[in-house]
Amino acid sequence: MTNPAAAPEVALEAQAPPAAAAYKLAKTYGKGETVVHALREVSVEFAAGEFTAIMGPSGSGKSTLMHCLAGLDTASSGNVQIGPIPLNGLNDKQMTKLRRDLVGFVFQSFNLVPTLTARENITLPLDIAGKKVDKDWMQAVVDRLGLADRLGHRPSELSGGQVQRVACARALVARPQIIFGDEPTGNLDSRSSAEVLSILRATVDDFGQTVVVVTHDPRAASYADRVIFLADGQIVNDQRGLSTDDIYEYMKHLDEHPPTQVPEQSSETQSPAAGRD
Ligand SMILES: Nc1ncnc2c1ncn2[C@@H]1O[C@H](COP(=O)(O)OP(=O)(O)OP(=O)(O)O)[C@@H](O)[C@H]1O
Numbered sequence: 001m002t003n004p005a006a007a008p009e010v011a012l013e014a015q016a017p018p019a020a021a022a023y024k025l026a027k028t029y030g031k032g033e034t035v036v037h038a039l040r041e042v043s044v045e046f047a048a049g050e051f052t053a054i055m056g057p058s059g060s061g062k063s064t065l066m067h068c069l070a071g072l073d074t075a076s077s078g079n080v081q082i083g084p085i086p087l088n089g090l091n092d093k094q095m096t097k098l099r100r101d102l103v104g105f106v107f108q109s110f111n112l113v114p115t116l117t118a119r120e121n122i123t124l125p126l127d128i129a130g131k132k133v134d135k136d137w138m139q140a141v142v143d144r145l146g147l148a149d150r151l152g153h154r155p156s157e158l159s160g161g162q163v164q165r166v167a168c169a170r171a172l173v174a175r176p177q178i179i180f181g182d183e184p185t186g187n188l189d190s191r192s193s194a195e196v197l198s199i200l201r202a203t204v205d206d207f208g209q210t211v212v213v214v215t216h217d218p219r220a221a222s223y224a225d226r227v228i229f230l231a232d233g234q235i236v237n238d239q240r241g242l243s244t245d246d247i248y249e250y251m252k253h254l255d256e257h258p259p260t261q262v263p264e265q266s267s268e269t270q271s272p273a274a275g276r277d
Helices: 006-015 062-069 092-102 118-128 135-144 160-173 190-207 244-256
Strands: 020-029 036-046 051-055 077-082 103-107 178-182 211-214 226-231 234-240
Touching: 020 062, 036 062, 036 077, 036 234, 051 062, 051 190, 062 077, 062 178, 062 211, 092 103, 103 160, 118 135, 118 160, 135 160, 135 190, 160 190, 178 190, 190 211, 226 244, 234 244
Parallel strands: 051 211, 051 226, 103 178, 178 211
Antiparallel strands: 020 036, 020 077, 226 234
């Protein structure tokens, strides 16, 4: 017999809004003969609690897409939503507040403040925003990342791996709607890189966090639940459960069938999974 208590949960899950989404997002640079279509009406939704990697050849529009999604850049047309909030029409002040309240960032260079302790670095975004730190949550994050006995140290007194973990804790402690990573492992050796990716993976698995990273590295992308491939400003593939080899093979395929072979324009030419449905 069906458990009647389970039904509402399923219904709620089906209706859960995406953590972030782009609808028909276009970005062009320049005009006339020199025009560059960095994004060609890209539509994509990022489900809450999922880890997505964005891949594609150099110049395919990965960073542009991520920057528009994170409210760091504005598109030429189309819409972006963070949670239920459309970014269109927000002024600079509102955009800054939205980034501060709803978005976490983990960048290639981890941008810790050298004169502050690990604890102060972790709480800095909340302190700037004048918000109270949720002590229990901070403790849970710090414990999970193995930083409990390092909170009084400055970045120069921490190992490279610990610096990365502090940067991840800082992104997590404000409980953002979504964490964006721009090549978060770009400068790291393979061990440190695996550590950052495991942390991001754990934030999704243990805390239900939503994570979206741009990466060139098939191994890094294999930590994700879902991989979106861009070519020539369009989503050309969107799949879940890919191995490093699958991702490597598809990237090779994109190199052998360069972006000029992707048809011009519009959401109809994208992977069905990329559309707003
Ligand atoms: N400020 C800009 N002015 C002109 N063209 C730009 C500008 N920023 C990006 N572009 C162009 O837009 C396209 C997409 O760039 P984007 O940086 O998003 O690609 P990417 O996939 O992140 O590349 P990479 O992997 O090399 O970092 C490229 O053709 C790039 O040259």
